[in-house]
Amino acid sequence: MNIFIKPFLSLILLFTVAIGYSQTEKFTRADTLRGSITPERGWWDLNYYHLDVEIFPDTKSISGTNTVRYQVKEEHQVLQIDLQEPLKIIAARQDGQELMIRKEGAAHFIKLSKKQVPGTFEEIIISYEGQPKEAVRPPWDGGITWQKDDNGKHFIASSNQGIGSSIWWPSKDHPADEVDSMLISVTLPKDLMNISNGRLRKVEKKGKTRTYHWFVSNPINDYGVNINIGDYVHFSEKYPGEKGELDMEYYVLKNNLEKAKVQFQDARRMMEAFEHWFGPYPFYEDSYKLVEAPYLGMEHQSSVTYGNGYQNGYRGTDLSGTGWGLKFDFIIIHESGHEWFANNITYKDVADMWIHESFTNYSESLFVEYFYGKEAGQEYVRGTRTRIENKLPIIGRYSVNHKGSGDMYYKGGNILNMLRQILDDDEKWRQILRGLNREFYHQTVTTEQVENYISRESGLNLENFFNQYLRNVSIPTLEYYFSDEETLHYRWGNSINSFDMPVDIAIGTETMRISPTTQWQQTKVKKSGSLTVDPDYYVGSFRLR
Template sequence: MKTFAIIFLLATNIFSQNEVSAQEALFKHKQKLWQHSRSLNRTSTSDNPQNKYDALYYKLELDIQFNPKLLSGKVTGRFQSNTNVLDTLVLDLDNAMHITSVSGPVKSYHHSNQKIEIELSQSLLLGDIIEIKIEYTGIPDSGNDRWFVFDQLIDGSPHVWTLSEPYGAKYWWPCKDFPADKADSVDIIVTVPQDQIVASNGTLQFDIIAGEKRTFHWQEKYPIATYLVSLAIGPYAHFTDSYTLPDNSSMLLDYYVYPQFEETARAVFPNVKNHLDALTFYFGSYPFSDEKYGMAQFGWGGAMEHQTISSIGNVRESWEYVYVHELGHQWFGDALTCASWTDIWLNEGFASYSEALYAEWAGFQGLEPGFDSYKSYMGTQKYLGDGALTISDTSVVSNIFDRIVYDKGSWVLHMLRYVLGDEAFFESLRTYVSELKYTSVRTEDFKNVCETISGKELDAFFDQWLNYPFFPRYAFSWEQASSEEKKSLIQITILQEQSYPVYEMPIDLQFIFPSGNDTVIQILNNRVEQIYMMEFSEVPLSVNFDPDGWVLKSVQDESGGSYSSEIKIENIYPNPSNSDVTIVAKYWGQGNLELQVFDYLGREIKKLKPFYASTIHKYYYKWDGLDEHGNRVADGIYFVSPIVKNKAVSSGRKIVIIK
């Protein structure tokens, strides 16, 4: 069927975004995972003295006692100067840990405010390398309940576990605790009572029993961020499996669960092989294949993507997508780690999108594998809330791990797949992994790969979806513009109702015809109001806007409207509001319609004139929360009504103002 589109552009930027209630998160553990850390602050500035050196290597030698509880440690660090004159080395260590000695080329040291300031005996030049050993002892801060936990199992058996994301490693070992600086490798040597098993990162070098003590030596030979270093210690039921890699070699699958969960784990965990099949298909080879992939049960109710050994809070079949999420992190979060928590969506958004890809691979909720399963799963992650995906304030930990980075992050990848097409999109993902794995990355790195592979300029795409709250609010209408023999001209009008930004996105329009045929036309929408003219051989019965749900949005079909004498206030948003309020009214009359804001006593507060009138009889108003004299109104309930012939014509719609 022959079609064409003529585009008429109105280059005007307008409107405010509607606040729409979001769906509940699919996995509640994602939302509660970081509630405990809302009061934790950290400042990172460009003149941070820790930027003057790189951490190359750590060796952790830990002795853990349960009765009484005590952590004793020796941590050896190897560091390289990034500056011409380095005379002080600053490391992170919580004050609850008491330093007994600092050895190496050290003149003196001072430990306070969770920092160790080490004055070197001789200044280092650019590229110089030193090695420093810190010995310490203590009980990790009892005021925290996540970083390092002395716990117990249901039978009272002792249990230790760690969860150090984002700034928690310093609570149990001295280090440079920031994700941009990965150590090239880490040795983790842990001594525990004989009846305990230690699971940790990398490969097990030895497990030695000496008297009543047992020592495990784990070695992670790949670069690793400090928050991904992990301990899971307890009288575990331990079992292994193997996964056949593309080259027909085997990779260790290593599992540690509480004894009462062993039977369930042996039934559920074999599906991890299917998870690996799916994610290696989409992302490329598992990045730590010559070490292992494992899961270790721990006492936290969620899960955590520790490198090569994910920690999991439960063992059950219904947790399959949690397991997929943590496995996805082995590529995105572990092999590639966000260099700054500002870009945490590079970790969590990608891992969440792994879940949707697995649904496409394996099927979801009774649907066969394929696009319908994928689309259904993306629906569970639809995020229609406030907030920008780029986290501007990372000093408050709860800002970093808000639901937006999981769900909207996943939707950004979903939309990018649509913009690039499957071939370029998946090639971009695999190239991003292969070229940048084992490094710390930023959004710009991912964008550059996508632009190189696709040949598309993506500045606008990433800017609009990462740096602004909410999403586009579309209103559209269609009508027959003219009809001649064997052809009909159809006019499509699309309006973006949010105030900023004006989104630039392709949009699919599906036309359904009386003959039973349908056709999909993709248009580019990048203006406040656009009119598209399309010619068909028959008049459509209906038009579906973005029928496959590729764009995160709200949409309202204004087609088929007829003249009405009623003046209708259609929307007020956000409401309640602590900032500007946008009001949308429908009015078929002539001239501009004014609105009146008044309080609960009926006193006029302010008259509003429309700042934009669309071709589909919609009028848009902005109230800044000020009265006619420029004074901010008090918190409370206000009303807005249309004014006709200088009189309000209805009792009005309610607006709630909060501070």
């Protein structure tokens, strides 16, 4: 069965206009304050956070401080810190002096008294308190999840990629500037445990409370910072990885320990497959943790959260419809794949979220391929095409906290798989994937950087390819006809005017690669007949006559 676009659908696509986001779509000043490098953000570079908070489960409230250390890049006297209502900043201090704060929505503009000298390091301490927004449908609707486990113990977690870290703690809530290192101190009732990013330094006992101090030694994106609170038990293993011995730590609710010891074996398989494809796990110094959470799961750096019910697939279903998706636990594989694409390589602007989700969606098929063979992986990625909508572009609008369409997942995975097919050199493609994680190690990046790297390393001019598939919604259709038994005429239709991409076809038993543009071309063939496009290309085909 052909899984590329069928001819009758291609007829419709011939008249589809390549569209982008509406130029009349309205964005607010709040969107700009959240999504752009404002003057009050641009002059200082994050160096260190100490987030020190106490959690009050019975009242669903929080209070604490965040110490923000930064390096001054240029003279400026106003600094922007973000915190979303209903939480409130009580005070901001520098060198013991309380500072004036002007609030505009979630943005808090703090006027500094001390002259800010370029090259120096300074600190500001933010005190805050309140009841943070409760997540209604985590992780898509972010905030704090307050639940109880089967034994009546509190089960609490944060998740905030879309809504922002400032939903529960005061931060420089923009992805372009990652903090270099961070200490996370969480105080809570003594019968509970907190698991956060990095490594546990110590646990302080204070009467009826315990304070857990977790230190992150690598740069971390703000949405990756998390708390996970519950009546946890712990088990672990050592993994002989590419950079040496890696600590793999697992935290689950007591009742689920035996199930977790079986299901979490996928974490070790994940590490083996992804170190092969993407290079060394990027955070050896901070360990790898898989932590049970009261929601589906999320890619928090070195503290990946899990709530898939200890079953294979995505909540027990195969997103590819091929059967291969039931060979692994989707949440363990997908969310851990983000350690390379999201946490190691992080977008500078949420409009480029495809860098996170397209590569990580693609990682699922690479996992399948590693353990079950190349054709199995190809079947998996092709099977996900039924979920592509092609309504809006994959890339969103810049500087207004606007992400692209959900096609960044399944369409994005198919785009990357198609690049591999065009390159037609599997080892070179693997080295490109590994090279991305080496070239942009612990960095924030733009789409342009990723495009340029793949183009340079592949030796291909991919400008039109990326413009077609990332910034438009029409799917190119190979239009063709035979003028006689030995002459094939062909071109790309339903595409941008400059589109050009080689494609592998078969005519009867003859296979060949042609390089269509949007202008008619022709080539000699052995004999006219039924033409099929290699199914690993996400394109349509239509015989005109």
